Amino acid sequence: SICHLDGRYLPLREARVSPMDRGFLFGDGAYEVIPVYSRRPFRLEEHLARLARTLAALRLPDPHGAAGWAEIVREIVARNAWEDQSVYLQVTRGADDKRSHAFPVPIRPTVFLMSEELVTPPAAQLETGVAAVGAADFRWLRCDLKTVALLANCLLRQQAVDHGCAETVLFRDGFLTEGSASNIFIVRDGVVLAPPKSHLMLPGITYDVVLELAERHGQPHQVREILEDEVRSADEIWMTSSTKEVLAITTLDGRPVGSGRPGPVGRQMYAWYQDFKNTVMRS
Numbered sequence: 166s167i168c169h170l171d172g173r174y175l176p177l178r179e180a181r182v183s184p185m186d187r188g189f190l191f192g193d194g195a196y197e198v199i200p201v202y203s204r205r206p207f208r209l210e211e212h213l214a215r216l217a218r219t220l221a222a223l224r225l226p227d228p229h230g231a232a233g234w235a236e237i238v239r240e241i242v243a244r245n246a247w248e249d250q251s252v253y254l255q256v257t258r259g260a261d262d263k264r265s266h267a268f269p270v271p272i273r274p275t276v277f278l279m280s281e282e283l284v285t286p287p288a289a290q291l292e293t294g295v296a297a298v299g300a301a302d303f304r305w306l307r308c309d310l311k312t313v314a315l316l317a318n319c320l321l322r323q324q325a326v327d328h329g330c331a332e333t334v335l336f337r338d339g340f341l342t343e344g345s346a347s348n349i350f351i352v353r354d355g356v357v358l359a360p361p362k363s364h365l366m367l368p369g370i371t372y373d374v375v376l377e378l379a380e381r382h383g384q385p386h387q388v389r390e391i392l393e394d395e396v397r398s399a400d401e402i403w404m405t406s407s408t409k410e411v412l413a414i415t416t417l418d419g420r421p422v423g424s425g426r427p428g429p430v431g432r433q434m435y436a437w438y439q440d441f442k443n444t445v446m447r448s
């Protein structure tokens with residue numbers, strides 16, 4: 166596949182970055198994953214706005230701005246073969262001559278984009294849903310930032326894999342935060358519940374779409390803090406993300422969620438999501 170590195174387009178296998186890059190040494194950088202359907206980026210503006218927020222919080226000057234990023238994303242999509250792509254975009258604070266925690270002066274950020282084929286959950290998985298484990302959320306207190314420092318997320322996701330599961334549902338101080346790489350919704354008595362945005366979770370682009378769709382279709386929903394016990398006794402649990410879209414979690418720590426099958430509210434939300442995607446792609 167073709168990637169973008171600091172202004173150049175080249176085969177991914179030929180791309181090289183310095184070991185002194187702060188992304189490598191410190192995990193000092195921001196990223197985004199943008200889904201592309203039929204060669205059209207989905208919710209690009211929102212992804213770029215979140216990137217700008219992360220960069221500002223990291224005090225990392227934005228090397229391109231929204232229009233510049235949009236152009237590079239367009240180019241990456243055009244240069245790769247798939248109709249549906251998952252575009253990965255990363256900005257690190259760049260390389261310095263010596264390893265020092267404080268920021269180098271001047272800063273020359275490293276910009277890297279690559280693309281993969283976007284593979285959304287297959288029909289069989291949508292039919293059965295996926296298994297998840299619960300775990301204590303031991304990440305830092307700026308989970309609202311999309312940074313490449315993902316060691317905690319990797320360790321937490323591995324816990325799921327070790328148990329033959331697809332995702333880890335995180336709880337902090339007895340409350341639901343999110344998944345290791347997704348936001349989590351639950352359904353109780355026909356009402357969709359979502360935890361409020363805070364420094365404890367990533368403000369998901371898909372999370373926003375799901376709440377917009379609930380609003381638009383008159384689906385009862387509420388954004389509020391959710392107790393771990395409410396998750397464990399929920400009728401439905403879903404994970405949402407740009408690549409998983411809306412996917413039912415049907416067992417948690419080996420116990421069935423509700424009926425143990427994807428529930429009606431989640432199926433409806435999945436259908437609304439697909440409709441919405443298709444409308445936007447055709448517009």
Ligand code: PLP
Pocket residue numbers: 198318343344345346347348366367368369370371372405406407408
């Ligand atoms: N939460 C975390 C920790 C994530 O890594 C992700 C993205 O994969 C999400 C939530 C979902 O965000 P989005 O819907 O913007 O993909």
